[in-house]
Amino acid sequence: xxxxxxxxxxxxxxxxxxxxxxxxxxxxxxxxxxxxxxxxxxxxxxxxxxxxxxxxxxxxxxxxxxxxxxxxxxxxxxxxxxxxxxxxxxxxxxxxxxxxxxxxxxxxxxxxxxxxxxxxxxxxxxxxxxxxxxxxxxxxxxxxxxxxxx
Numbered sequence: 001x002x003x004x005x006x007x008x009x010x011x012x013x014x015x016x017x018x019x020x021x022x023x024x025x026x027x028x029x030x031x032x033x034x035x036x037x038x039x040x041x042x043x044x045x046x047x048x049x050x051x052x053x054x055x056x057x058x059x060x061x062x063x064x065x066x067x068x069x070x071x072x073x074x075x076x077x078x079x080x081x082x083x084x085x086x087x088x089x090x091x092x093x094x095x096x097x098x099x100x101x102x103x104x105x106x107x108x109x110x111x112x113x114x115x116x117x118x119x120x121x122x123x124x125x126x127x128x129x130x131x132x133x134x135x136x137x138x139x140x141x142x143x144x145x146x147x148x149x150x
Contacts, residue, residue: 004030004069004146008103027068031149034062037142040081045131048072048083048143051107062147064126067107069146072130074100079139084131087111095135 009022040046051064074081074096083102084093090113094102104110109124132141 001028002030003028006069027146029148030068030146032066032147034143034145034147037075037140039138039140040132040134041138042134042136045084045133048130048132048141049145050129051127062107062145064107066147066149067127067145068105068148069144070104070107070127070130071142071144072096072102072132073142073144074098074139075142076134076139079137080135081132081139081141082135083141084133085111085127086129086131087113087125088128089125090114098139 004027007024012019050061052061072083076098081096084091092113107127110127112122112124
């Protein structure tokens, strides 16, 4: 087992003043890492990872209860991607410009998507899968998931 240490930092000098920030947190008991770099087309969504309740299945399926840190990064230098985070009955989508990342915590009890502008802060559900599709030209994406094992 190991401890994953994550640091998010911004570096900015604006009007001669340092406006940088850095935040660090750790996740203990990490036993497995899932890393994958792939090219996603514009024609169809590509499943980056799927989560299942108890056991690992296909090449991209991980146990939902053990995934503790998820990072999806658009590693392409010029092309934009869209990612979809799919729950048990809903989803949300975000755009990632070149070099940008979308970071999530544990896959279980993580999300609640709603079709209005008034958050209910209700019961969260687990992620079923994460998909990606390039916007105008195929793009490269990196998936990084730290897990406590299964």
